[in-house]
Amino acid sequence: MPFGEIVCGSPGSGKSTYCYGKYQLFNAINRPIDIVNLDPANDTIPYPCTINISELITLKDVMNEYGLGPNGGMLYCMEYLEANYDWLEAKLNELGKDAYVLFDLPGQVELSTNHESVKRIVGKLVKSGLRLAAVHLCDAHYITDATKYISVLLLSLRAMLHLELPHINVLSKIDLLKQYGDLDFNLDFYAEVQDLSYLENSLSSSLPPKFAALNMAMISLVEDFNLVGFETLAVEDKNSMLNLTRAIDRATGYVFIPPPDSKPPPDVVDQMDVAPDLRANAYGLFSTAIGPMKGPLSDVRDVQERWIDERETYDAFEKVQWRKEGEALRDEAARSNPMQQ
Numbered sequence: 001m002p003f004g005e006i007v008c009g010s011p012g013s014g015k016s017t018y019c020y021g022k023y024q025l026f027n028a029i030n031r032p033i034d035i036v037n038l039d040p041a042n043d044t045i046p047y048p049c050t051i052n053i054s055e056l057i058t059l060k061d062v063m064n065e066y067g068l069g070p071n072g073g074m075l076y077c078m079e080y081l082e083a084n085y086d087w088l089e090a091k092l093n094e095l096g097k098d099a100y101v102l103f104d105l106p107g108q109v110e111l112s113t114n115h116e117s118v119k120r121i122v123g124k125l126v127k128s129g130l131r132l133a134a135v136h137l138c139d140a141h142y143i144t145d146a147t148k149y150i151s152v153l154l155l156s157l158r159a160m161l162h163l164e165l166p167h168i169n170v171l172s173k174i175d176l177l178k179q180y181g182d183l184d185f186n187l188d189f190y191a192e193v194q195d196l197s198y199l200e201n202s203l204s205s206s207l208p209p210k211f212a213a214l215n216m217a218m219i220s221l222v223e224d225f226n227l228v229g230f231e232t233l234a235v236e237d238k239n240s241m242l243n244l245t246r247a248i249d250r251a252t253g254y255v256f257i258p259p260p261d262s263k264p265p266p267d268v269v270d271q272m273d274v275a276p277d278l279r280a281n282a283y284g285l286f287s288t289a290i291g292p293m294k295g296p297l298s299d300v301r302d303v304q305e306r307w308i309d310e311r312e313t314y315d316a317f318e319k320v321q322w323r324k325e326g327e328a329l330r331d332e333a334a335r336s337n338p339m340q341q
């Protein structure tokens, strides 16, 4: 059965970079992956993409042809894709039943919160047998301000209710968080969406009373649903990517079965939902120990330590490890090919 992700979120939240990061990670562990670019304005695609909406329609052509602006043009493109769903379906059918497909969406949030075309396309994909999760990226920068954090909560809730898929919210670019100054609370407060009434002080000191009260009312709405929570992501950090992958696999029910001749690294095997009988096999086959850091960032408190509290220490540690790995690789290459010395 094919599985996949609808990668959505605000402009610049890191969707395309995430798709590329996942492509590299999955290739390294011999896990299947195909990326579908559904952004008709994406003319510098960072990843090798299997299916590209630009072969069907581009935003530039729509704007020229119909005199539309970029946002109206984008909605037109999505409606056009919906009307030509057969085109997408035929291309997806070529991928086979073991495919794992990432759909890289455009950044216009209305596409995943209120416009109907993407929702109906997703519905058709699910009906065709694809098991999907929505991966909704939000720039972690927004948690540095109480009112922005509330808008991100509402946006996440809205996307969740609209797309009607197993849903994973992600605070992206967590590695940049430290540069925005101190947070009012620890990261777990924001990621686990704990008792939001603690935001009251910050809201009433920065807003007129009427707006502070309105924000508090919205907070209680989010709390009533008790649906929103966040994973975290620093796309260049392997542990962070693996941890997120694990959360998504849990949501879709995907179990990673490494191909018989593959050699996933032991720390990767540890973190994936590998079938138990294959776990030992995967361990046995693997010799390369990678991963400069301590164990997986399975807890948001570890993420806080890695990227906020002790960032410099970890960065320095990683640099030393990378140097050692580089030297080891060089030595190995020299040993296997002594003539080149």
Ligand SMILES: Nc1nc2c(ncn2[C@@H]2O[C@H](COP(=O)(O)OP(=O)(O)OP(=O)(O)O)[C@@H](O)[C@H]2O)c(=O)[nH]1
Residues within 6 Å of the ligand: 009, 010, 011, 012, 013, 014, 015, 016, 017, 018, 039, 105, 106, 107, 108, 172, 173, 174, 175, 176, 233, 234, 235, 236
């Ligand atoms: N430091 C850091 N930068 C990131 C990360 N993810 C993405 N970026 C940067 O954020 C910028 C935007 O990333 P994109 O992947 O283009 O974002 P997008 O969501 O696809 O943007 P649109 O398609 O325009 O909506 C790029 O400069 C990326 O390099 C991350 O985890 N850490």
Ligand SMILES: [Mg+2]
Residues within 6 Å of the ligand: 015, 016, 017, 039, 042, 104, 105
């Ligand atoms: Mg993009």
